[in-house]
Amino acid sequence: MQGGKAGPSREFWNGRRVLVVGNTGFKGAWLGLWLRRLGANVIGLSLPPPTTPSLFALAGLADLVPTDRVDIRDAVAVRTTLRDQRPEFVFHLAAQSLVRPSYREPVETYATNVMGTVHVLEAVRATPTVRGVIVVTSDKCYENREWPWAYRETEPMGGHDPYSSSKGCAELVTAAYRRSFLTEIGVASVRAGNVIGGGDWADDRLLPDCMRALAAGEAIAIRNPHAVRPWQHVLDPLCGYLVLAERLAGDPADFSDAWNFGPAEDDARPVAWIAERIVAQWGDGARWFHACTDAPHEADSLKVDASKARRHLGWAPRLRLEEALAWTVEWHRCLTAGQSPRALTDRQIARYSECMA
Numbered sequence: 001m002q003g004g005k006a007g008p009s010r011e012f013w014n015g016r017r018v019l020v021v022g023n024t025g026f027k028g029a030w031l032g033l034w035l036r037r038l039g040a041n042v043i044g045l046s047l048p049p050p051t052t053p054s055l056f057a058l059a060g061l062a063d064l065v066p067t068d069r070v071d072i073r074d075a076v077a078v079r080t081t082l083r084d085q086r087p088e089f090v091f092h093l094a095a096q097s098l099v100r101p102s103y104r105e106p107v108e109t110y111a112t113n114v115m116g117t118v119h120v121l122e123a124v125r126a127t128p129t130v131r132g133v134i135v136v137t138s139d140k141c142y143e144n145r146e147w148p149w150a151y152r153e154t155e156p157m158g159g160h161d162p163y164s165s166s167k168g169c170a171e172l173v174t175a176a177y178r179r180s181f182l183t184e185i186g187v188a189s190v191r192a193g194n195v196i197g198g199g200d201w202a203d204d205r206l207l208p209d210c211m212r213a214l215a216a217g218e219a220i221a222i223r224n225p226h227a228v229r230p231w232q233h234v235l236d237p238l239c240g241y242l243v244l245a246e247r248l249a250g251d252p253a254d255f256s257d258a259w260n261f262g263p264a265e266d267d268a269r270p271v272a273w274i275a276e277r278i279v280a281q282w283g284d285g286a287r288w289f290h291a292c293t294d295a296p297h298e299a300d301s302l303k304v305d306a307s308k309a310r311r312h313l314g315w316a317p318r319l320r321l322e323e324a325l326a327w328t329v330e331w332h333r334c335l336t337a338g339q340s341p342r343a344l345t346d347r348q349i350a351r352y353s354e355c356m357a
Contacts, residue, residue, distance in 0.1 A: 013242070014040070038242075046067055083123075148303075230304050233324035
């Protein structure tokens with residue numbers, strides 16, 4: 001673990017009223033638990049958990065975070081929740097978040113990721129208590145040219161598949177609202193790499209697929225072993241989102257922008273490299289194989305440049321990829337051994353926070 005980097009302030013978040021849109025998802029559950037540890041009054045707006053099992057359910061977050069069961073495609077319901085809950089800060093994480101399902105359901109993907117973002121920002125526009133908004137998109141929002149260097153925030157938006165292009169559209173929507181309507185508050189969009197960590201059971205994602213196979217004693221099937229992705233533990237980008245939200249409150253004019261939160265350059269690794277490390281850390285005869293499938297197009301190479309966040313926010317990733325993988329495997333092995341999911345998650349947040357002191 002690397003120390004000495006900027007982290008969220010308990011003094012700032014204690015008592016703040018925070019709405020997490022999409023709080024029943026993997027990242028939303030981790031964010032809700034972290035905000036609770038910081039003393040925030042956390043409210044959720046979300047559909048039921050997207051997977052079974054889910055971190056939200058296993059960690060008992062329904063008892064900790066009051067959640068309105070709202071589909072962000074319902075503009076009236078979203079606006080009603082913000083009006084009634086009166087948050088100071090909004091983290092918008094709700095999305096159709098996978099590439100392959102976007103080929104099967106493109107209309108739903110655009111309705112959720114584009115118009116859902118419009119609905120959230122319109123609701124913010126009608127809620128005078130809001131001081132800052134973080135819209136979470138994706139590293140896939142960029143027009144991917146399969147080049148070997150990392151994408152910067154100034155690169156053009158694009159996307160080959162419906163998911164990626166919907167995230168590019170969400171970025172454009174956020175920029176338009178920031179410039180046209182939400183000029184008096186802090187509005188930022190954030191683009192992270194491929195996040196990993198305990199409690200992710202989504203389909204068609206490398207680490208969840210690996211954990212499911214290993215827990216069942218099966219070999220891991222890898223679709224595209226040569227694809228390069230910017231892997232990072234979920235706590236690294238969440239740390240960046242929290243620090244950015246604090247800056248938005250203090251100086252919205254300077255920090256309302258798009259921000260990358262990616263890993264170190266050499267932590268963008270091929271899928272096969274990840275599979276080898278997971279197998280080695282799991283032990284017990286774990287193995288993987290290349291499963292040749294007729295899959296739809298996915299990018300072969302993708303990296304993001306987070307030098308802007310390093311320079312202007314004092315943020316940097318704390319966990320190197322080897323550590324991030326070890327923490328993920330440890331979380332799932334401890335879960336298999338019967339340990340409490342909430343305690344596991346809280347313990348890793350506390351461990352991560354140690355280097356902020």
